[in-house]
Amino acid sequence: MITLTINGKEVQTPEGSTILEACQQAGIPVPTLCYDPDLRLAGSCRMCLVEIKGRPLYAASCVAPAENGIIVETESPGIVAARKVILELLSARHNFNCQVCEKNGNCKLQDYCYQYGVKESRFNYGEPTNYPINDPNPFFERDYNKCIMCTRCVRACEDITIARAISVDNRGHHAKIATAFDGNLTDSPCVFCGQCVMVCPTGALTSKVSAGLGRSYEVDKVLTTCSYCGTGCTLELNVKNDRVVGVTSNRTETGSPVNKGALCVKGRFGWDFINSPERLTTPLIKENGEFRKASWDEALDLVAKRLGEIKTEFGADSMAVFTSARVTNEENYIAQKFTRAVLGTNNVDHCARL
Amino acid sequence: MIEEKRIVLRNADLIDPEKIEDYLQAGGYQGLEKARSMSRPDLIAEIKKSNLRGRGGAAFNCGLKWSFVPADAPVSYVVCNFDEGEPGTYKDRIIVQKDPQSLLEGMAICGHAVNSKKGYIYCRGEYPYVVDLLNRAIDQARNKGVLGDFDIEVRMGGGAYVCGEETALIESIEGHRGEPRFKPPFPGVAGLWAQPTVVNNVETFANLPSIVINGAEWFAAIGAPNYPGTKVLTLTGDVANRVSIEVPTTATLREVIYDFGGGIKDGKRFKAVQVGGTSGGFIPESLLDTPIDFDSMRGIGATLGTGAVFVMDETRDIVDITTRIAKFFEHESCGKCNPCREGTFRAHEIMKKVNQGRASVQDIENLTILSQVMEKACLCGLGQAAPAPILTTLKHFYPEYQARLQLN
Amino acid sequence: MTNSIGELEKDADCIFVIGSNTTENHPVIGMKIKKNVLQNGARLIVADPRRTDLAKIADVYLPHLPGSDVALVNGMMNVIISEGLADLDFIAQHTEGFEEMAALVAGYTPEFVAPITGVPAEDIRKAARLYAESGNSVICYAMGLTQHRTGTDNVKSVCNLAMLTGNIGRPGTGVDPLRGQNNVQGACDMGGLPNVFTAYQAVTNDAAREKFEQAWGVSLPSQNGLVLTEVINKAHHGDIKALYVVGENPMMSDPDLEHVGEALEKIDFVVVQDIFLTETAKYADVVLPSVCFAEKDGTFTNTERRVQRVRKAVSAPGEARVDWEILCEVATRMGYPMNYENSEQIFEEIRTLTPSYAGISYQRIENGGIQWPCPNEEHPGTPYLHKEGNFSRGLGAFTAIDYIAPGELPDEKYPLRLTTGRSLFHYHTGTMTRRASALNEHVPTAELEINPEQANALGIADNDLVNVSTRRGRLEMKAKVTDTIAPGVIFTTFHFTETPANLLTSSEFLDPTAKIPEYKVSAAVVEKI
Numbered sequence A: 001m002i003t004l005t006i007n008g009k010e011v012q013t014p015e016g017s018t019i020l021e022a023c024q025q026a027g028i029p030v031p032t033l034c035y036d037p038d039l040r041l042a043g044s045c046r047m048c049l050v051e052i053k054g055r056p057l058y059a060a061s062c063v064a065p066a067e068n069g070i071i072v073e074t075e076s077p078g079i080v081a082a083r084k085v086i087l088e089l090l091s092a093r094h095n096f097n098c099q100v101c102e103k104n105g106n107c108k109l110q111d112y113c114y115q116y117g118v119k120e121s122r123f124n125y126g127e128p129t130n131y132p133i134n135d136p137n138p139f140f141e142r143d144y145n146k147c148i149m150c151t152r153c154v155r156a157c158e159d160i161t162i163a164r165a166i167s168v169d170n171r172g173h174h175a176k177i178a179t180a181f182d183g184n185l186t187d188s189p190c191v192f193c194g195q196c197v198m199v200c201p202t203g204a205l206t207s208k209v210s211a212g213l214g215r216s217y218e219v220d221k222v223l224t225t226c227s228y229c230g231t232g233c234t235l236e237l238n239v240k241n242d243r244v245v246g247v248t249s250n251r252t253e254t255g256s257p258v259n260k261g262a263l264c265v266k267g268r269f270g271w272d273f274i275n276s277p278e279r280l281t282t283p284l285i286k287e288n289g290e291f292r293k294a295s296w297d298e299a300l301d302l303v304a305k306r307l308g309e310i311k312t313e314f315g316a317d318s319m320a321v322f323t324s325a326r327v328t329n330e331e332n333y334i335a336q337k338f339t340r341a342v343l344g345t346n347n348v349d350h351c352a353r354l
Numbered sequence B: 001m002i003e004e005k006r007i008v009l010r011n012a013d014l015i016d017p018e019k020i021e022d023y024l025q026a027g028g029y030q031g032l033e034k035a036r037s038m039s040r041p042d043l044i045a046e047i048k049k050s051n052l053r054g055r056g057g058a059a060f061n062c063g064l065k066w067s068f069v070p071a072d073a074p075v076s077y078v079v080c081n082f083d084e085g086e087p088g089t090y091k092d093r094i095i096v097q098k099d100p101q102s103l104l105e106g107m108a109i110c111g112h113a114v115n116s117k118k119g120y121i122y123c124r125g126e127y128p129y130v131v132d133l134l135n136r137a138i139d140q141a142r143n144k145g146v147l148g149d150f151d152i153e154v155r156m157g158g159g160a161y162v163c164g165e166e167t168a169l170i171e172s173i174e175g176h177r178g179e180p181r182f183k184p185p186f187p188g189v190a191g192l193w194a195q196p197t198v199v200n201n202v203e204t205f206a207n208l209p210s211i212v213i214n215g216a217e218w219f220a221a222i223g224a225p226n227y228p229g230t231k232v233l234t235l236t237g238d239v240a241n242r243v244s245i246e247v248p249t250t251a252t253l254r255e256v257i258y259d260f261g262g263g264i265k266d267g268k269r270f271k272a273v274q275v276g277g278t279s280g281g282f283i284p285e286s287l288l289d290t291p292i293d294f295d296s297m298r299g300i301g302a303t304l305g306t307g308a309v310f311v312m313d314e315t316r317d318i319v320d321i322t323t324r325i326a327k328f329f330e331h332e333s334c335g336k337c338n339p340c341r342e343g344t345f346r347a348h349e350i351m352k353k354v355n356q357g358r359a360s361v362q363d364i365e366n367l368t369i370l371s372q373v374m375e376k377a378c379l380c381g382l383g384q385a386a387p388a389p390i391l392t393t394l395k396h397f398y399p400e401y402q403a404r405l406q407l408n
Numbered sequence C: 001m002t003n004s005i006g007e008l009e010k011d012a013d014c015i016f017v018i019g020s021n022t023t024e025n026h027p028v029i030g031m032k033i034k035k036n037v038l039q040n041g042a043r044l045i046v047a048d049p050r051r052t053d054l055a056k057i058a059d060v061y062l063p064h065l066p067g068s069d070v071a072l073v074n075g076m077m078n079v080i081i082s083e084g085l086a087d088l089d090f091i092a093q094h095t096e097g098f099e100e101m102a103a104l105v106a107g108y109t110p111e112f113v114a115p116i117t118g119v120p121a122e123d124i125r126k127a128a129r130l131y132a133e134s135g136n137s138v139i140c141y142a143m144g145l146t147q148h149r150t151g152t153d154n155v156k157s158v159c160n161l162a163m164l165t166g167n168i169g170r171p172g173t174g175v176d177p178l179r180g181q182n183n184v185q186g187a188c189d190m191g192g193l194p195n196v197f198t199a200y201q202a203v204t205n206d207a208a209r210e211k212f213e214q215a216w217g218v219s220l221p222s223q224n225g226l227v228l229t230e231v232i233n234k235a236h237h238g239d240i241k242a243l244y245v246v247g248e249n250p251m252m253s254d255p256d257l258e259h260v261g262e263a264l265e266k267i268d269f270v271v272v273q274d275i276f277l278t279e280t281a282k283y284a285d286v287v288l289p290s291v292c293f294a295e296k297d298g299t300f301t302n303t304e305r306r307v308q309r310v311r312k313a314v315s316a317p318g319e320a321r322v323d324w325e326i327l328c329e330v331a332t333r334m335g336y337p338m339n340y341e342n343s344e345q346i347f348e349e350i351r352t353l354t355p356s357y358a359g360i361s362y363q364r365i366e367n368g369g370i371q372w373p374c375p376n377e378e379h380p381g382t383p384y385l386h387k388e389g390n391f392s393r394g395l396g397a398f399t400a401i402d403y404i405a406p407g408e409l410p411d412e413k414y415p416l417r418l419t420t421g422r423s424l425f426h427y428h429t430g431t432m433t434r435r436a437s438a439l440n441e442h443v444p445t446a447e448l449e450i451n452p453e454q455a456n457a458l459g460i461a462d463n464d465l466v467n468v469s470t471r472r473g474r475l476e477m478k479a480k481v482t483d484t485i486a487p488g489v490i491f492t493t494f495h496f497t498e499t500p501a502n503l504l505t506s507s508e509f510l511d512p513t514a515k516i517p518e519y520k521v522s523a524a525v526v527e528k529i
């Protein structure tokens, strides 16, 4: 174990921990923007700076090792001043239109500006950022006027999806996130998994499918299992007013054991069939080749009657049930029980092989 | 009057740099031979004791740096930083052009100390002709067998100033975008391809053969005790003689400018000197008696840096020069960390405003706060040093700023 | 899967992917494989007629002809045996039937196999060595391996390969089928099959049947039932009078759709329970609206046998009801009362009858899910099967398998091999994804993939409209000329109701055991329109 002092308190942390980890273990909050525990470290946003007694430079706590005997201050006047300046610098390049921003209420830049009392930037010198917003893909918006260059998206693309669709283009203040040749994502190796959207701390990357449907603080998140392929990824359905308005990731090991928040394009952006106007809402009975609406009682009685008649007339094995690889275990169980115990046949199958 | 003392340039103009025979005749590769007769810990201890400090700018004790390489590392690398991207600096080029073998010998000595079989020279992109010279020198050394099982390869630089920063340089050799890495881990533990790596400047390496031959005490007795030896300086700007010289580190700025540089050109008066390259502090007349050694320069808020000495006469416009410097840093920021990426851009914008006579006292205050934060908060030396010209000119030449400010 | 998904990212030293376009069909598993290969240095072998994304980063890529899997794997085993790379200790201790298999494989030299598979002999050798010598090697496969008349043989072949090298029963080894749909695993586990109750307890086994008879209070039929394709064929003969379809869409997913349509027409009474009016629902006499995964509680079992919760997030649209409730209503009205309060109560009943699920409860899987077998409440679940080579049946059995050519080989009239599959942006019969606005906007139509050489010979350019025909039918679609597909092979997806690919496939050639139709090979011809 390593013993160090943080904000006057003696703290112990395992060998190999960073100062940030030591702070987290001690319950001392440290603001971070580029830090993401699942991604390669960058150490670049400099929000997590701390002061170490006797050292001339501030240390980025996310990459600085916790060392025996060091004396660390996380909110010294110098650190607070530095964080303010960093937030003001980011604010100066950021298009604050929180009132219409999808990320309002769930934005790290907004949170920290609030926390450090940054109302406006002292550094609005020169031209404001003005990147065109025109990626035509139907899945997510790329608004680099809100980008704070944390490169979490780049690292997620490279380290989770391994697609390497995006990287940092240009240098200095003109550095920006771009595909090769700064084109559209559709012309890149992008697979639209939205891992970049998942990790983006600001409103730079937001789902187009969810646009305008609800802010993070208006939605309830229901943890469930994706209904597409057999991988069994965990996802969160975002619900507002009894309507699914989006999908987000649960990124914990226990909550999302298979995928730890990673999803594919279908899981993340393919959910709005739930709200399709084509959904069936009442039973239908075919009469003279045309469907008409029916009540449940009428439909169920008809089904029970016809099945009973056919069973009597042609025998149980003249009937079959196709159950489904898409419905739940409980429903499959009931379907085969129904087939075997009620219809009296083993003619039950599903499209496992198809 | 202080005199030149030649250690790294000991063979300059005395031998033919294209001929390894000349170098051998002048005692070349005897240092390497002696080093190889020593145990590795002894060799490292000897270099540590000489108190040779890095000549690339950060002045880190050379032997101490080597000692970070784990003794049992199966693979390690020796990298020579010959990026020399600092405007106004050309001392590494002079050293290589006049005596390439002494660089190679120095690298091989280091190779022995850290048990490395492979060295890289990262050469500034603007020096293609020097690359050819180096490759010929390496071929000759290989053919003579003097390097033994140590091999050296030359790599062309990426052309960005920040690629001279040792971890950005490593990224660049690996074929990535030249962006600094956070430290630790330091290159000595995990550098090139994640293997232990020593990065030293050309001048640092070129000092080694003489130190090994003459011993640590000999070297430690030359120049300033805290920063012994000599320093190669390149004089530019408004001096009468724009020369390169090698002097003991006890030499003062005044001696450098007036005794070697011949004073100010055209009989004009001195205004300021900036030492150490673009990120060096500006030094006024009143501080000219400071010795050039690293710690003394630090003491006056300046730096020795690479040893570039840029002299400005009374006609120079300090605010305009500082604005140009701010532009340089805006252009050279790699863009990785927030305070530098955004800070160099805004600092340049504020300096432009000052320079155009549109700025207020508030703008100067904002510039100062920004600069102070950048010095402590940036990820690498570029962003940390970029504010130095601004802060030192504000300190020593404030009236020139004041004259530009908008009243009220 | 014998093993777990996470092992593909961390524990496997060599991954052999055969008949799976993993990055499109199981994208998150594909990411893990890529990570292991590109960042952790695992080796990768890919066998697929299409040069998939994984094939592009493979150490060895084997573009074998559709339907030649057994020959390919036999060829690899030939190399492993003849070069002394087999794990003889493992074979001696844990398996039986090796000699017979080895004798058969002796004839499958790489030189013999090369012309059958279209893969150079040297590449077969390389793949065999890599698989046998890398440490922990795992085999992943999907429908590219199973959807053949020899599907069962193909699967047994890769099991042979794993046992031959002792790559079973450790993390990072094993034989991993990647199941195509969210709950295929669960539907099988739950006895949604004509021959077994839950947990694969045979309906023909008297003890098993008696157990269920007791639990359900009725006597149960003891004969195996019909598989799906047999039901369709019998219906075509007029022998099926009633069909009850729960959330399936055979009018898109089954082979030879014209035949399926005729069969459905002949059934007296068809009930379809679904969330949309599917292609199949149009044939129904009664359509019952059910709810989707967001509107109900329950569990799904993923491809690594992990039982996970599905949670209700929103109310059902209109009067739609949960599938189990509807079935219970029908049962009750037919004189067999079925009443459950909620899905958890059903799960509790499942546990008592399903040994591999006995230790799983909703409470235990509130966080994270549990991998069966999980026989009791203390059991943590089973991340990988056959630990230390202990097979559930005692000894692992090798099977000697000869190569059998696909049922429909190319001929003069139909000179190409059509193979079908999926796109990253759609799912199965498209019922959901075609109604997901972004997915459908991004990929609104099917394309026919064809090799440039082939296209050139037929005068077809990229984006040209073409007719693709088989003995069953003809479809019109856009050509996509790409060198990611081998010459002689063409490919399309089966998601699009406008171009239902299964009009073209055949139901004639079924795997004799699993009754899987041969989706992956149909003789076809392409003409420019």
Ligand SMILES: Cc1cc2nc3c(=O)[nH]c(=O)nc-3n(C[C@H](O)[C@H](O)[C@H](O)COP(=O)(O)O)c2cc1C
Pocket (backbone or CB within 6 Å): B053, B054, B055, B056, B057, B058, B059, B060, B081, B082, B083, B084, B085, B086, B161, B162, B163, B164, B165, B166, B167, B199, B200, B201, B202, B204, B205, B380, B381, B382
């Ligand atoms: C922006 C920047 C540029 C640098 N450029 C150079 C350079 O051109 N040459 C050099 O030797 N060191 C340069 N350095 C210093 C190196 O990072 C490193 O400290 C040096 O190569 C170590 O060698 P030394 O210990 O022998 O001085 C630069 C540092 C920074 C921050």
Ligand code: SF4
Pocket (backbone or CB within 6 Å): A153, A156, A157, A158, A161, A163, A164, A165, A166, A185, A189, A190, A191, A192, A193, A194, A195, A196, A197
């Ligand atoms: S959507 Fe996925 S593949 Fe595309 S840029 Fe984002 S992370 Fe990369």
Ligand code: SF4
Pocket (backbone or CB within 6 Å): A146, A147, A148, A149, A150, A151, A152, A153, A154, A177, A196, A199, A200, A201, A202, A204, A205
């Ligand atoms: S787009 Fe988002 S995640 Fe990417 S660098 Fe910008 S702020 Fe960070």
Ligand code: SF4
Pocket (backbone or CB within 6 Å): B162, B179, B180, B332, B333, B334, B335, B336, B337, B338, B340, B341, B378, B379, B380, B381, B382, B383, B384
């Ligand atoms: S200080 Fe500047 S040059 Fe250095 S890492 Fe930060 S942005 Fe790059």
